[in-house]
Amino acid sequence: MRANAWLRTWRLAVAVVACSIASATQAAAAESLLGKAPDFELLDVAGKRHASGEWTEAKAVVVMFLGTECPLAKIYAGRVNQLAATYGPRGVRFVAIDANVQDTAEEIAAFVRDNELQFPVLVDPGNTVADRFGAVRTPEVFLIDGNRMVRYHGRVDDQYGVGVQRSEPTRRDLVEALDELLAGKDVSQAELPVAGCFIGRATKPTASDIIYSKHVARIFQQHCVECHRPGEIGPFPLTSYQETVGWGETIREVVSEGRMPPWFADPRHGKFFNDCRLSDEQKRQIGQWVAGGCPEGDPHDLPEPRQFVNGWNIAEPNLVLKMAQEPYHVPPEGVIDYQNFVIDPKFTEDKWIVASEARPGNRAVVHHILVFLKTPDDKDDILRGSLLAAYAPGSPPRTAHTKGLAKKIPAGSKIVMQIHYTPTGKAQDDLSSFGLVFCDAKEVTQVVESGWALNILFEIPPGAKDYKVLSQHRFADDRLLLAMTPHMHVRGKSFRYEAIYPDKRREILLDVPRWDFNWQIDYELAEPKLMPKGTVIRCEAHYDNSADNPSNPDPKRAVRFGEQTWDEMMIGWFVACTLPADTKTAQTKTSGP
Numbered sequence: 021m022r023a024n025a026w027l028r029t030w031r032l033a034v035a036v037v038a039c040s041i042a043s044a045t046q047a048a049a050a051e052s053l054l055g056k057a058p059d060f061e062l063l064d065v066a067g068k069r070h071a072s073g074e075w076t077e078a079k080a081v082v083v084m085f086l087g088t089e090c091p092l093a094k095i096y097a098g099r100v101n102q103l104a105a106t107y108g109p110r111g112v113r114f115v116a117i118d119a120n121v122q123d124t125a126e127e128i129a130a131f132v133r134d135n136e137l138q139f140p141v142l143v144d145p146g147n148t149v150a151d152r153f154g155a156v157r158t159p160e161v162f163l164i165d166g167n168r169m170v171r172y173h174g175r176v177d178d179q180y181g182v183g184v185q186r187s188e189p190t191r192r193d194l195v196e197a198l199d200e201l202l203a204g205k206d207v208s209q210a211e212l213p214v215a216g217c218f219i220g221r222a223t224k225p226t227a228s229d230i231i232y233s234k235h236v237a238r239i240f241q242q243h244c245v246e247c248h249r250p251g252e253i254g255p256f257p258l259t260s261y262q263e264t265v266g267w268g269e270t271i272r273e274v275v276s277e278g279r280m281p282p283w284f285a286d287p288r289h290g291k292f293f294n295d296c297r298l299s300d301e302q303k304r305q306i307g308q309w310v311a312g313g314c315p316e317g318d319p320h321d322l323p324e325p326r327q328f329v330n331g332w333n334i335a336e337p338n339l340v341l342k343m344a345q346e347p348y349h350v351p352p353e354g355v356i357d358y359q360n361f362v363i364d365p366k367f368t369e370d371k372w373i374v375a376s377e378a379r380p381g382n383r384a385v386v387h388h389i390l391v392f393l394k395t396p397d398d399k400d401d402i403l404r405g406s407l408l409a410a411y412a413p414g415s416p417p418r419t420a421h422t423k424g425l426a427k428k429i430p431a432g433s434k435i436v437m438q439i440h441y442t443p444t445g446k447a448q449d450d451l452s453s454f455g456l457v458f459c460d461a462k463e464v465t466q467v468v469e470s471g472w473a474l475n476i477l478f479e480i481p482p483g484a485k486d487y488k489v490l491s492q493h494r495f496a497d498d499r500l501l502l503a504m505t506p507h508m509h510v511r512g513k514s515f516r517y518e519a520i521y522p523d524k525r526r527e528i529l530l531d532v533p534r535w536d537f538n539w540q541i542d543y544e545l546a547e548p549k550l551m552p553k554g555t556v557i558r559c560e561a562h563y564d565n566s567a568d569n570p571s572n573p574d575p576k577r578a579v580r581f582g583e584q585t586w587d588e589m590m591i592g593w594f595v596a597c598t599l600p601a602d603t604k605t606a607q608t609k610t611s612g613p
Contacts, residue, residue, distance in 0.1 A: 053153070053162070053211070054210055054211065056168060056169060056170070057072070057153075057168045057169060058072075059071075059072045060072050060152065062144055063142065063143055064140045064143070065129040065141055065143065068140075075115075078111055078113040078166065079111035079112060079165075079166055079202060080111070080164060080166065080198065080201055081115065081164040082104075082107075082114045082115070083162045084116045084117070084162075084176075085150060085155045085160045085161075086116050086141075086159050087118060087120045088123045088128055089256035090159070092159055093159045097137060097159070099176060099177075101135065101138060101139070103198075104139050115140050115142065116142065117149055117150065118142070118143055119147045119150035120158070120219060120220040121147070121222050121223075121265065122220045122256075122262070123266075125143060128141060128143060147219065147222055155219060156214065156218065156219060157214050158217050160173075160214045161174065163194065165201060171210065172193075172207045172209075172210055173210070173212075174212030175212055175214050175215060177193050177194065177195075178191055181570070182215055182279070184570045185571060193209065197209070197210070217267075217270045218270045220269075225315035225316070226313050226315070227312070228308065228309065228312030228313070229308070230308040230309045230315075231317030232261050232265075232316050233261070233318055233319055233321040233322045234321045235305050237323055238323050239298070239302050243281050244258045245326055246333075249328070252333075253383070265316070271306060271310070275298060276307065281296040284535070285530060285531065285532055285541075286531040288531070289528040289529065290545065291546040292543050295546075332379070332455055334419055335457050338457055340456075341363050341365060341435065341453060341454045342452075343363065343451065343452045343453065347451040348439070348441070348449065349447070350448045352444070353443050358438055358583055361437045361439065362436050363436070364434050364435075365434075367429060370429065371429040371431075372426040372427070372429075372458060373408070373429060373458055374426050374459045375419040375456070376391070376408050376409040376427075376455065376457070377409055378390075378391050378409045378437070378452065378453075378454050380411055381450045381451040382448055382449065384444055385442060385443065386411070386439060386441065387440035387441060388411060388440050388540075389409075389410060389411040389438070390407065391438075392406065392408065392438065393429060393435060394434045394435070395432075395433045407470045408427070424465035424466055425465075425597055426459050426463070426464045427467070427470075439452060466599070467597060468595065468597045469596055470594070470596075472493065472591050473491040473492050473517075473558070473592035474493075474592070478580065478588075480565045480578065480580075482576050482577055483576070484563065484564075484566065485565070485566040485568065486513065486564065487562065487563045488560060488561070489560075489563065489590045490559065491558075491591075493592070494555070495555045495556075495596075497598075498550065499596040499597065500550055500551070501529070501548060502545060502548055502594075503543060503544040503594065503595040504517050504529065504594050505541065506535070507591040508537065508561055509588050510537050510569075510585055510586075511563040511564055511565050511569060512561065512588075513535055513561075514533050514534065514562045515530075515559065515562075516531045516559065516561075517559055518558045519555055520555065520556040521552065522553070522554040529557070537585075551596065563579075563588065565577075
């Protein structure tokens with residue numbers, strides 16, 4: 021029997037930053053990039069020619085390399101735009117250069133327009149200017165003084181990086197360099213690491229046994245395009261050679277470091293239906309393909325493209341509910357409390373759902389969505405109800421893969437969409453929605469339920485490097501466990517689920533030794549596992565509240581349970597279902613160790 025999936029929870033959306041950006045270890049790896057700035061002459065997106073000589077009267081020039089699809093470039097383009105407005109009156113000029121082979125002139129123009137950039141954005145075909153500067157990634161900045169000398173090279177600030185997303189920067193590196201330079205001082209930290217995507221350089225394919233059409237396209241079809249296609253969470257599509265070739269170096273890096281595809285379960289414990297890890301052979305093929313210059317091969321050898329329902333990852337919904345009649349207005353800055361939108365679908369009879377999906381209306385500002393069921397019997401906290409759906413990185417929509425499994429929405433129930441918004445520096449609107457696929461009650465043989473092992477009473481001491489928190493859930497009746505989704509915030513370090521059976525045997529169900537806040541993954545069991553009545557699911561989480569945790573917003577603070585990311589959570593979400601009506605517990609073996 022194969023019953024997979026319901027719980028797919030919690031898309032805390034800045035995850036794309038950690039999934040798709042490249043490593044933050046560049047810093048002047050081979051030699052310093054300080055010194056005489058190279059001359060250049062390029063066209064901007066409107067076709068106007070710009071040359072480095074036109075800024076000779078400026079006190080300083082900031083040159084930023086960017087790309088239209090790199091998550092960090094998207095974040096920092098707006099930030100540098102603000103710096104241009106601040107430092108322009110002080111004699112500093114700003115210019116950006118896009119050297120990505122995969123970025124078209126139309127895409128660059130749209131990027132400039134959407135981000136309202138007030139400085140020239142130049143197109144660098146063939147990466148010639150990027151090569152002269154020695155630029156490797158986006159976003160990467162060079163600060164040039166009035167004598168045409170590069171005085172600072174590196175990142176804009178340290179707020180975002182690989183696996184790092186602070187609530188605010190600990191150091192505004194470009195601002196510090198600008199202030200020191202304008203004050204006539206030496207730049208105190210002249211070269212700093214750059215985190216970001218590799219610049220998509222033009223390649224010269226060589227003879228290679230591994231080519232895109234026969235090998236790499238099949239790997240991407242199987243493991244990547246579900247998210248990396250237009251309209252989905254992946255920051256850039258991987259559905260064609262033209263879309264993919266410029267990302268070769270970035271793909272090789274994130275694959276070799278195990279950051280993509282995202283999967284963090286220890287393979288020694290449990291087998292999972294949605295295990296998306298690449299095989300060693302697949303990793304080798306990707307590496308060899310990039311080393312060979314990313315050859316395309318014969319397009320006739322391409323696999324048939326995967327088919328998806330337009331606009332949905334589930335079957336066409338029977339019902340689509342909007343969070344409200346009017347969009348929610350997200351301000352450009354500040355912290356926004358979680359918004360709870362209560363929807364009354366006016367169900368006059370029980371409904372049984374076999375698939376559900378939460379869809380953000382504006383991915384730029386929707387941090388995550390949780391959809392809860394509030395039945396007529398739920399008199400307390402509206403968010404104590406059963407979880408119906410979620411949107412978060414690593415949490416695709418829920419679908420009952422086995423016929424007969426369904427979740428009940430009692431007549432008269434209301435639905436609560438809890439949405440966490442994150443301002444982007446630009447006022448925006450959102451109108452998110454939620455889709456449901458129903459089945460007939462006569463088709464239901466097993467009822468799906470969601471639950472949690474929850475602890476809200478912990479307090480993590482300041483500076484604690486490995487603080488343990490426990491929670492548990494006891495099953496009051498026989499259940500089949502289908503999936504598990506651990507949840508913590510930025511101080512989370514590791515998470516483990518363990519079953520303690522009535523006969524005192526213990527089994528590790530899921531072990532995540534390297535927790536990554538950027539990915540809230542549902543771990544769907546390959547086969548349902550019997551949890552006999554009285555079985556306890558025990559969850560053990562570890563937290564790093566020390567200064568060694570680069571994502572820690574304040575290592576001097578004691579941390580308690582709370583909704584905001586600077587607080588913490590300890591939730592062992594799980595999905596289970598009832599046993600088939602003809603199943604006798606005494607005849608069903610517990611699949612323990």
